[in-house]
Amino acid sequence: xxxxxxxxxxxxxxxxxxxxxxxxxxxxxxxxxxxxxxxxxxxxxxxxxxxxxxxxxxxxxxxxxxxxxxxxxxxxxxxxxxxxxxxxxxxxxxxxxxxxxxxxxxxxxxxxxxxxxxxxxxxxxxxxxxxxxxxxxxxxxxxxxxxxxxxxxxxxxxxxxxxxxxxxxxxxxxxxxxxxxxxxxxxxxxxxxxxxx
Amino acid sequence: xxxxxxxxxxxxxxxxxxxxxxxxxxxxxxxxxxxxxxxxxxxxxxxxxxxxxxxxxxxxxxxxxxxxxxxxxxxxxxxxxxxxxxxxxxxxxxxxxxxxxxxxxxxxxxxxxxxxxxxxxxxxxxxxxx
Numbered sequence: 001x002x003x004x005x006x007x008x009x010x011x012x013x014x015x016x017x018x019x020x021x022x023x024x025x026x027x028x029x030x031x032x033x034x035x036x037x038x039x040x041x042x043x044x045x046x047x048x049x050x051x052x053x054x055x056x057x058x059x060x061x062x063x064x065x066x067x068x069x070x071x072x073x074x075x076x077x078x079x080x081x082x083x084x085x086x087x088x089x090x091x092x093x094x095x096x097x098x099x100x101x102x103x104x105x106x107x108x109x110x111x112x113x114x115x116x117x118x119x120x121x122x123x124x125x126x127x128x129x130x131x132x133x134x135x136x137x138x139x140x141x142x143x144x145x146x147x148x149x150x151x152x153x154x155x156x157x158x159x160x161x162x163x164x165x166x167x168x169x170x171x172x173x174x175x176x177x178x179x180x181x182x183x184x185x186x187x188x189x190x191x192x193x194x195x196x197x
Numbered sequence: 198x199x200x201x202x203x204x205x206x207x208x209x210x211x212x213x214x215x216x217x218x219x220x221x222x223x224x225x226x227x228x229x230x231x232x233x234x235x236x237x238x239x240x241x242x243x244x245x246x247x248x249x250x251x252x253x254x255x256x257x258x259x260x261x262x263x264x265x266x267x268x269x270x271x272x273x274x275x276x277x278x279x280x281x282x283x284x285x286x287x288x289x290x291x292x293x294x295x296x297x298x299x300x301x302x303x304x305x306x307x308x309x310x311x312x313x314x315x316x317x318x319x320x321x322x323x324x325x326x327x
Contacts, residue, residue, distance in 0.1 A: 020305050130254065
């Protein structure tokens with residue numbers, strides 16, 4: 001498959017997410033984008049410990065392309081982000097309350113939405129976003145279950161994977177990483193890729 | 198004069214962020230909230246807000262906010278609706294503006310972007326009242 005254009009769109013979308021993360025937290029943020037590339041779903045593996053507990057936000061899309069975006073955050077990253085988003089002192093959050101969960105769900109919604117906005121505008125494909133879902137548990141299991149559910153629904157999939165390393169300048173308390181992956185049905189992605197040549 | 202605002206978003210966090218911004222404005226706002234499309238329509242009919250801050254994706258179904266926008270425009274077209282949503286694709290922006298939304302703010306937004314949209318609405322309202 002000629003994925004050059006799709007890869008280009010993927011990279012642009014990741015840059016847009018970096019910018020969104022900075023704006024969302026209201027801090028001067030530096031976001032390193034690691035390994036934005038396309039691979040088969042079977043080749044996916046977490047860049048941090050899959051046995052750790054954490055948070056997953058997934059946002060399905062339909063329209064001219066069926067897909068799903070998944071954001072995974074370690075438990076500690078979730079606590080740090082909750083502090084930032086709710087404007088609490090660093091290190092305050094040790095357990096997520098309902099407002100913390102709502103904040104992380106909204107963060108996932110915005111990150112996934114930013115990705116699909118760039119994707120739709122660059123590929124000229126109609127993308128309909130559905131409500132985001134938040135889940136908690138072992139990170140490896142959250143990834144496996146999300147991929148398995150998507151695979152069952154469509155049969156053939158490609159994954160657009162990226163890792164974000166996020167740090168706030170001048171504040172050592174804010175430094176974390178997240179894992180973000182977008183799943184698309186292979187044939188639909190192929191059709192989009194062909195139409196963009 | 199108090200301005201009645203309806204904030205319609207399924208996210209408690211998002212509603213709180215918008216409420217905080219409204220409370221920072223010099224104008225006095227009476228804020229009412231809705232966390233679903235059905236609740237938004239119910240509150241709109243009951244409370245008759247002056248303007249609405251409206252999300253697009255709600256749990257009931259995709260693009261539910263667009264249906265809500267259509268219903269608001271059919272019922273009281275003089276209502277000012279500002280879309281506030283993570284859905285930022287060009288086609289959706291065009292659709293909502295054609296349906297009668299006054300502005301379209303994409304999440305994540307800067308506070309001054311929301312304040313500027315509200316100020317614009319208040320200016321228009323003052324001009325119309327003269």
